[in-house]
Amino acid sequence: MPQRYSLVSLLRHGLNRHTTWAPAWRSPQLKDRYDVIVIGAGGHGLATAYYLAKEHGVTNIAVLERGWLGGGNIARNTITIRSNYMRDASIPFYVKSVALYEAMTRELDFNTMHSKRGMIDVIQTWGMMRDRRRRQHIMDIHGATYEQLSVAELRHRVPALTGGGPEARLPVLGAFVHTDAAVNRHDAVAWAYARAIDAMGGAIHQQTPVTQLLRGRDGRIEGVETPRGTVRAPKVVIAVSGHTTSLTETLGLKLPLRSMNLTAFVSEPVRPLIDVIINCPDAGVYLSQTDKGELVIGGPPDPGQSYRRDIKQGVFEETVASMLSLFPAFKRLKLLRQWGGHLDIAPDASPIQDETEVPGLFVTAGWWGGYKAIPAGGLTLAHLVATGRPHPLMEPFSLRRFRHLDYQMETGTTTAR
Ligand SMILES: Cc1cc2nc3c(=O)[nH]c(=O)nc-3n(C[C@H](O)[C@H](O)[C@H](O)COP(=O)(O)OP(=O)(O)OC[C@H]3O[C@@H](n4cnc5c(N)ncnc54)[C@H](O)[C@@H]3O)c2cc1C
Numbered sequence: 001m002p003q004r005y006s007l008v009s010l011l012r013h014g015l016n017r018h019t020t021w022a023p024a025w026r027s028p029q030l031k032d033r034y035d036v037i038v039i040g041a042g043g044h045g046l047a048t049a050y051y052l053a054k055e056h057g058v059t060n061i062a063v064l065e066r067g068w069l070g071g072g073n074i075a076r077n078t079i080t081i082r083s084n085y086m087r088d089a090s091i092p093f094y095v096k097s098v099a100l101y102e103a104m105t106r107e108l109d110f111n112t113m114h115s116k117r118g119m120i121d122v123i124q125t126w127g128m129m130r131d132r133r134r135r136q137h138i139m140d141i142h143g144a145t146y147e148q149l150s151v152a153e154l155r156h157r158v159p160a161l162t163g164g165g166p167e168a169r170l171p172v173l174g175a176f177v178h179t180d181a182a183v184n185r186h187d188a189v190a191w192a193y194a195r196a197i198d199a200m201g202g203a204i205h206q207q208t209p210v211t212q213l214l215r216g217r218d219g220r221i222e223g224v225e226t227p228r229g230t231v232r233a234p235k236v237v238i239a240v241s242g243h244t245t246s247l248t249e250t251l252g253l254k255l256p257l258r259s260m261n262l263t264a265f266v267s268e269p270v271r272p273l274i275d276v277i278i279n280c281p282d283a284g285v286y287l288s289q290t291d292k293g294e295l296v297i298g299g300p301p302d303p304g305q306s307y308r309r310d311i312k313q314g315v316f317e318e319t320v321a322s323m324l325s326l327f328p329a330f331k332r333l334k335l336l337r338q339w340g341g342h343l344d345i346a347p348d349a350s351p352i353q354d355e356t357e358v359p360g361l362f363v364t365a366g367w368w369g370g371y372k373a374i375p376a377g378g379l380t381l382a383h384l385v386a387t388g389r390p391h392p393l394m395e396p397f398s399l400r401r402f403r404h405l406d407y408q409m410e411t412g413t414t415t416a417r
Pocket of ligand 1: 078264
């Protein structure tokens with residue numbers, strides 16, 4: 001059991017000037033054999049290892065991370081957690097994920113600062129209005145919240161939204177509010193999972209890049225090569241977001257994924273202006289305000305294949321122009337930081353979670369907006385790895401769908417394409 005975090009333990013360790021806290025996770029020796037290797041200590045890798053140990057008693061696990069724990073996209077995303085998706089297959093999966101996030105602070109005894117503040121989609125074209133009404137009806141069936149707002153209700157709820165009037169190129173036509181949407185603290189999610197994995201006997205190895213997948217004579221996965229030596233396991237999970245094909249291609253295995261750059265930037269802190277997540281799918285911008293007062297702003301991905309980690313000037317300018325068309329007063333904001341991350345995106349913008357054609361080699365990939373999916377992604381992939389049977393929530397997201405063109409067409413937050 002990890003040490004409990006509570007007021008009592010805070011006071012007790014405070015008496016000792018906080019020198020007596022045990023490390024939240026260890027740095028154990030790397031063994032040459034495990035039952036399961038998980039590649040990537042981002043959200044999906046950590047969640048998979050956590051549920052393998054918690055739900056299935058598989059604790060002889062190594063999570064191999066090329067950098068530091070939680071330093072990938074889990075640290076680079078804009079932490080929007082929501083379940084307002086379009087397809088029957090997607091909505092129950094994301095509803096489950098949102099529920100698991102809501103319970104995470106208690107379950108893992110780690111404050112993830114979950115803030116259920118809701119998200120408003122601002123609608124500026126009739127095509128988008130039809131899309132969102134359809135989404136509302138499907139979401140109703142699955143018990144997810146999505147309510148229509150009039151323009152007057154929207155402007156009352158978000159006074160800073162003064163653009164998009166009747167004379168604008170894209171006037172605001174209405175809005176939809178998704179009350180289940182939330183933000184939380186991404187570092188806390190990674191650290192909470194790491195602490196729990198360590199407490200159950202799993203091992204997290206940072207600074208351990210996997211350079212090659214190894215296949216046995218029988219065709220099954222055998223293990224991985226790292227600069228620290230060969231590590232063997234009968235089951236290997238690839239959870240490396242954006243870099244999936246770099247690894248699968250070491251075995252000549254091709255997957256229907258493209259790697260793209262998605263970016264965000266933040267403003268200087270300002271007084272509280274916006275207490276919901278605002279998403280403008282027609283304009284192509286979304287934003288929320290942090291507890292510190294900074295506005296966190298994101299746009300659509302750069303449409304080309306890319307591994308850059310900063311923002312392309314054209315994407316930046318378009319995102320800022322979109323924001324100013326709806327929030328003209330924000331032209332006085334100073335921007336402080338910008339960054340980007342690497343996502344791999346499947347042709348239907350839905351995830352891939354499956355065992356590959358190499359027996360024992362599993363993949364979790366295609367996570368365009370995959371932060372919100374971390375708990376349910378880990379739960380369902382762990383089920384497949386441990387039992388050999390797909391979890392019902394993930395069945396539609398297997399690789400089989402590409403053979404039969406049984407696509408689950410979805411979209412990211414800021415684009416309907
Ligand atoms: C700017 C931006 C904004 C976003 N906003 C949102 C949002 O608001 N909501 C949302 O739901 N999603 C959002 N996302 C998407 C989300 O961040 C990702 O889909 C999700 O984090 C991917 O899963 P992960 O956490 O496991 O990835 P990561 O944290 O990237 O984990 C993968 C890990 O694998 C490691 N790795 C890579 N190659 C190797 C190797 N060869 N050997 C060992 N380790 C390796 C990496 O170092 C990394 O730590 C956003 C992404 C970006 C970039």
